[in-house]
Amino acid sequence: MDQLQNKSLQRKKWLMYLLLIAIFMLGFFERFAPAVFAADLMAEFQTSGSMLGTMTAMYFVTYTALQIPAGVLADRVGPREIVGIGAVIAGLGSLIFSFAPTYALVSIGRLLVGLGGATVFIGIMKFNAEWFAKERYGLISGITLLLGNLGAALSAGPLAVLLSYATWRNTFFLTGLIAITLGILIYVVVRNSPQEVGFNQTQAVSRKKNRNRWDKELRSVFAEKSVWPVLIASVGTNAVFYAFVGLWGVPLLTDSFQLTIREASLYTTAGLVGYGIASVVIGWCSDKAGVRKPFVVVSSVLACVGWLGLLIAPWQSGWSGFLLYTIVGVSAAQMVVSFAVVKEAVSPLVAGMALALVNAGVFLAVGGIQPLFGLIMDMMSDGAQVSGVSVYTFTHYQWGLGMMFFISAVGMIASMFVKETYCGREIEMEQKEVNEG
Ligand SMILES: NCCCC[C@H](N)C(=O)NCC(=O)O
Numbered sequence: 001m002d003q004l005q006n007k008s009l010q011r012k013k014w015l016m017y018l019l020l021i022a023i024f025m026l027g028f029f030e031r032f033a034p035a036v037f038a039a040d041l042m043a044e045f046q047t048s049g050s051m052l053g054t055m056t057a058m059y060f061v062t063y064t065a066l067q068i069p070a071g072v073l074a075d076r077v078g079p080r081e082i083v084g085i086g087a088v089i090a091g092l093g094s095l096i097f098s099f100a101p102t103y104a105l106v107s108i109g110r111l112l113v114g115l116g117g118a119t120v121f122i123g124i125m126k127f128n129a130e131w132f133a134k135e136r137y138g139l140i141s142g143i144t145l146l147l148g149n150l151g152a153a154l155s156a157g158p159l160a161v162l163l164s165y166a167t168w169r170n171t172f173f174l175t176g177l178i179a180i181t182l183g184i185l186i187y188v189v190v191r192n193s194p195q196e197v198g199f200n201q202t203q204a205v206s207r208k209k210n211r212n213r214w215d216k217e218l219r220s221v222f223a224e225k226s227v228w229p230v231l232i233a234s235v236g237t238n239a240v241f242y243a244f245v246g247l248w249g250v251p252l253l254t255d256s257f258q259l260t261i262r263e264a265s266l267y268t269t270a271g272l273v274g275y276g277i278a279s280v281v282i283g284w285c286s287d288k289a290g291v292r293k294p295f296v297v298v299s300s301v302l303a304c305v306g307w308l309g310l311l312i313a314p315w316q317s318g319w320s321g322f323l324l325y326t327i328v329g330v331s332a333a334q335m336v337v338s339f340a341v342v343k344e345a346v347s348p349l350v351a352g353m354a355l356a357l358v359n360a361g362v363f364l365a366v367g368g369i370q371p372l373f374g375l376i377m378d379m380m381s382d383g384a385q386v387s388g389v390s391v392y393t394f395t396h397y398q399w400g401l402g403m404m405f406f407i408s409a410v411g412m413i414a415s416m417f418v419k420e421t422y423c424g425r426e427i428e429m430e431q432k433e434v435n436e437g
Pocket residue numbers: 121145148238242335359362363366
């Protein structure tokens with residue numbers, strides 16, 4: 001390939017990546033935006049908090065349930081089709097949400113947003129695997145997760161400001177239109193691999209050559225021993241962190257140290273910022289070093305240190321609290337290397353399924369850890385309530401933190417069993433040996 005061709009290929013690749021990342025960020029925005037509208041939604045539909053929770057949870061349930069099918073489709077059909085169509089479905093869901101006159105219809109809208117959105121992350125990770133050099137997979141995965149989380153951050157602060165000018169209906173109407181437009185553009189512009197635009201310099205194996213049955217392949221991914229330690233290690237770092245910042249991280253500080261919600265959110269923000277920055281740094285460092293496992297193990301150890309610190313160290317609100325929240329956030333960036341390991345441990349033909357399995361596992365774990373944390377605190381509390389709301393002290397939270405430490409310790413043990421994939425070079429060497437032999 002001459003220099004001119006290479007330049008044109010690079011331009012096309014980044015344009016396609018930009019379109020995909022735009023819909024990924026929009027998806028993250030939609031995922032968390034209902035939190036900002038909670039009061040408006042409850043008032044408009046005359047719902048209780050639990051009904052509102054059920055409606056917003058529809059997104060997560062659908063999203064999680066569809067991860068594996070999305071992985072199968074990413075491998076068998078391709079990112080262009082699944083993300084393009086998924087974005088249009090999510091956009092239609094968002095439009096229905098914005099017009100819905102009833103609770104039932106607003107819930108259907110939310111469900112469609114989850115259904116369409118479920119294809120996006122796995123689609124991008126598959127696209128990255130096909131289009132970017134394997135030596136850069138860690139870095140590009142880190143950048144992808146960082147940008148997605150930026151979409152989540154936009155749904156918190158800036159959306160709250162925007163709400164003084166626009167209603168939730170206008171906001172979802174606009175995001176719906178943007179999602180549909182992006183979906184169409186993705187379908188038209190994105191190509192699944194460089195071969196599709198006439199270049200033949202990728203490590204990807206053409207889907208056309210794959211005549212295996214998808215269910216057999218999926219079973220082979222579930223049976224792949226090297227995937228499970230990665231998943232357990234990721235639960236011990238990433239799932240515990242998400243479960244904490246998503247629910248218990250703020251009340252722990254307001255109940256134990258009498259901080260305001262605004263002050264307490266600064267600590268979870270510190271964790272998220274640490275997570276975002278560390279995602280890019282760990283991906284880059286792992287690519288540069290040419291190894292994955294040491295980064296997985298060190299992150300798991302860091303998670304244990306962070307949770308143990310929150311559990312037994314004499315920390316307070318202030319720098320010590322910020323430090324511990326940041327440590328558990330930084331450790332969660334292990335996910336970037338975890339995704340790279342599973343992608344490299346399996347054949348490129350089933351990379352989407354393997355990535356989906358780990359992502360779905362982490363989502364499921366977050367959904368389990370959050371109520372378990374509350375349940376443990378309820379079991380340990382004397383049932384004291386103020387205006388019908390349970391009152392917890394730091395001692396109650398310590399039981400929940402103990403569970404977090406336990407999960408991270410199990411993850412750390414699992415991390416020792418993670419396979420070293422040498423950034424994909426191992427598979428390449430094995431394939432070379434097979435070809436030569
Ligand atoms: N509830 C959040 C789980 C996060 C899992 C994983 N770290 C992630 O960010 N996945 C990206 C996605 O949007 O699926």
